[in-house]
Amino acid sequence: MSWLYEPEPGQNDLDETDVRVRPNPKGNKPRTKKRPEYAEAPLGLVLGVDVGRYRVLIDGEDRVVNATMGKELRKTGAVVGDRVALAGDTSENEGALARVVRIEPRTSLLRRSADDSDQVERVIVANATQMVIVVAIANPEPRTRLIDRYLAAAYDAGLKPILVITKTDLANPDDFLANFAGLSIPVVLNRSDKPALPQLRDLLAGQTSVFVGHSGVGKSTLVNSLAPHAMRATGGVNVVTGRGRHTSSSVRAIRLDESFNGGWIIDTPGVRSFGLGHVKPENLLRSFEDLYQVIETCPRDCSHSADAPDCALDEAIEEGTLGTSGAARVDSLRRLIQSIANNSSE
Numbered sequence: 498m499s500w501l502y503e504p505e506p507g508q509n510d511l512d513e514t515d516v517r518v519r520p521n522p523k524g525n526k527p528r529t530k531k532r533p534e535y536a537e538a539p540l541g542l543v544l545g546v547d548v549g550r551y552r553v554l555i556d557g558e559d560r561v562v563n564a565t566m567g568k569e570l571r572k573t574g575a576v577v578g579d580r581v582a583l584a585g586d587t588s589e590n591e592g593a594l595a596r597v598v599r600i601e602p603r604t605s606l607l608r609r610s611a612d613d614s615d616q617v618e619r620v621i622v623a624n625a626t627q628m629v630i631v632v633a634i635a636n637p638e639p640r641t642r643l644i645d646r647y648l649a650a651a652y653d654a655g656l657k658p659i660l661v662i663t664k665t666d667l668a669n670p671d672d673f674l675a676n677f678a679g680l681s682i683p684v685v686l687n688r689s690d691k692p693a694l695p696q697l698r699d700l701l702a703g704q705t706s707v708f709v710g711h712s713g714v715g716k717s718t719l720v721n722s723l724a725p726h727a728m729r730a731t732g733g734v735n736v737v738t739g740r741g742r743h744t745s746s747s748v749r750a751i752r753l754d755e756s757f758n759g760g761w762i763i764d765t766p767g768v769r770s771f772g773l774g775h776v777k778p779e780n781l782l783r784s785f786e787d788l789y790q791v792i793e794t795c796p797r798d799c800s801h802s803a804d805a806p807d808c809a810l811d812e813a814i815e816e817g818t819l820g821t822s823g824a825a826r827v828d829s830l831r832r833l834i835q836s837i838a839n840n841s842s843e
């Protein structure tokens with residue numbers, strides 16, 4: 498249920514030193530009775546989740562342990578990127594199973610709905626700082642609206658978006674990129690025979706970057722070029738259960754090498770759709786930053802949809818102030834507004 502995942506006010510400001518004496522802004526009862534008991538529990542990072550089993554990298558050690566969710570946390574569940582406290586058998590011994598007894602406050606949450614009318618959201622990744630949107634310039638043909646969806650999800654989650662255009666050996670990306678000229682997001686042009694490693698390194702250094710993209714765009718190829726050691730470091734997807742491919746999620750965290758200054762990639766191969774049912778309309782508008790100045794001049798309570806009277810977007814298109822891609826951008830925004838309209842009326 499969505500409310501379980503809502504960050505509390507002020508939560509984003511907390512760091513590890515706040516864990517033991519977390520101030521309770523509302524002064525009501527503490528969230529978990531168990532907290533003092535597990536104050537010394539080792540902390541770790543969730544690298545992967547497989548049918549209720551978690552692979553957790555213990556802080557300060559190069560040790561990945563298997564864990565299950567403690568009883569009181571089972572409904573909430575943890576996701577890749579979560580920082581968790583462990584009790585029980587935290588050894589790497591065969592058959593050892595630790596227990597997650599606490600999930601640390603999250604600094605960000607990337608969610609998606611099954612589709613735009615679905616308000617039951619699924620949390621995909623916790624604590625990421627940016628979203629790398631991977632799109633091929635050809636094969637498969639890029640779709641600007643899909644990128645708009647990703648951008649809306651990124652802004653809603655508080656993640657900084659970065660656009661990586663792959664397969665630039667196949668076509669010239671200039672025309673396509675004109676669609677996003679008004680956005681202040683970094684764009685990296687990449688081709689597998691000459692990966693743009695220095696530029697990517699600059700952008701990914703010290704960050705936790707969620708990689709998203711449609712099937713076939715070359716995301717795996719890109720991730721492999723950035724983290725050739727990935728399989729070894731993360732232990733692969735099915736190590737925990739050893740049970741074939743029945744993974745509940747193949748999302749996994751991959752540590753980048755030292756040249757990335759503590760940077761991580763979170764790959765999301767299983768994530769096919771990006772429903773925006775949970776996205777707040779104001780976050781959607783913010784993701785169209787090139788239109789935002791115009792939107793601010795709209796009448797109060799303007800819905801900005803195609804039938805909205807006196808929407809300043811229509812005027813701006815007529816006057817040509819939004820550039821050549823202006824009409825297409827407005828069209829994309831309006832489709833997304835329409836898609837999440839059911840949601841916002843409740």
Ligand SMILES: Nc1nc2c(ncn2[C@@H]2O[C@H](COP(=O)(O)OP(=O)(O)OP(=O)(O)O)[C@@H](O)[C@H]2O)c(=O)[nH]1
Pocket residue numbers: 663664665666667687688689690710711712713714715716717718719766
């Ligand atoms: N020409 C060209 N082909 C590429 C490039 N990058 C990847 N490919 C090819 O595109 C195809 C898809 O690449 P993947 O890396 O498997 O794509 P993916 O996005 O991970 O796709 P899924 O595995 O379906 O999620 C493969 O045949 C790659 O060899 C590139 O820069 N140029």
Ligand SMILES: [Zn+2]
Pocket residue numbers: 792795796799800801802805807808809810
């Ligand atoms: Zn408007």
